[in-house]
């Protein structure tokens with residue numbers, strides 16, 4: 001699509017209008033290094049305007065019926081579907097996600113809106129038997145209030161709708177600070193929400209290159225009742241501390257370091273195929289991409305052969321091309337980090353069994369890399385690489401596999417490959433992770449709760465669990 005066909009907004013979206021800001025920042029296409037757009041650079045003033053708008057709109061939006069909110073969301077679904085190719089191409093230009101994956105993400109993002117448009121009608125209360133004959137105990141649901149959301153660049157659309165859809169279903173208003181790198185996706189959604197008939201002030205987008213300036217205003221504002229964040233554990237912790245000062249509800253989807261366990265009774269070909277999807281999705285830049293592949297010693301060679309055969313077939317290239325599997329990393333910092341992790345592992349004795357050749361493309365590309373002989377003293381085995389780097393280790397037995405998998409402060413996603421049903425229960429019981437894929441390398445879906453244990457976060461997104469995060473429960477004691 002030409003730039004004219006992509007037609008995206010670049011101004012901030014506040015109280016139902018696209019508005020200019022004093023400054024703009026350049027959004028760079030990571031595949032070409034070219035400026036894609038000059039985007040509104042919001043500061044304190046816009047953050048305050050957004051808070052006022054979200055507060056005022058909440059007073060009426062919370063009184064709408066679930067059926068009214070659901071109808072607007074259904075229209076939004078149709079508009080997302082009608083604009084899916086445009087949204088996918090915007091995303092690919094912003095962050096370098098291969099176009100076939102961007103199309104998949106638009107579907108995934110739409111799925112959240114569709115699911116919560118239906119679930120809005122099923123926000124139930126409860127009556128609880130009282131111990132007094134003259135009393136009735138009622139529990140009612142109410143929206144939490146205006147929400148401040150901060151989303152990551154690696155899923156420019158889905159990480160918004162995973163928060164926005166339950167918030168709208170519940171009756172909350174919403175302010176999003178999208179990542180500077182993928183702000184256009186958020187603004188394009190604002191246009192569609194406006195077209196869908198969402199009342200002014202229910203949704204605002206405040207792009208910025210000065211995240212903490214905007215965040216500090218909104219986190220200090222007592223009218224904002226919830227923070228929903230996806231990003232690093234470090235930043236999430238700082239935000240949660242600030243949110244605590246005005247006692248906001250908090251959902252945090254933070255970093256991960258996903259183990260991928262392949263037991264000797266697994267279907268090795270299937271395990272290798274799922275490891276590919278899991279590891280190399282979005283060039284390894286997802287929170288639930290495996291960072292550590294552990295294979296039982298007896299099947300190490302068979303697994304490695306099956307895995308390397310597939311790695312050799314990956315096409316690294318321009319993300320807009322239909323057959324590209326691996327696009328660029330999002331920025332120079334991301335590329336440098338992945339290279340540092342590889343260098344550290346090689347220095348400490350790992351072997352590079354794929355990835356020796358430099359990529360043909362200039363710029364932020366990295367050849368998919370497989371490392372063997374990895375140990376837990378290497379950075380790659382402890383910190384999120386966020387790149388196409390697959391470290392492979394071995395284990396002797398089930399107890400060792402579980403101990404290695406749990407040897408991390410994180411607890412977002414883990415993967416288990418086995419054909420033994422009893423082992424499935426034993427291992428999933430023992431793993432300290434919020435999401436476990438059993439013979440499944442890509443478990444994410446709108447109906448299921450996504451979120452982590454330990455340093456990987458607080459709360460869940462998706463499914464009916466995700467809706468509760470945007471609801472207060474009021475206990476009403478009625479004396480007859």
Ligand code: SIN
Nearest residue numbers: 154155286287288444
């Ligand atoms: C993430 O990387 O945070 C999201 C991944 C997913 O939804 O599958």
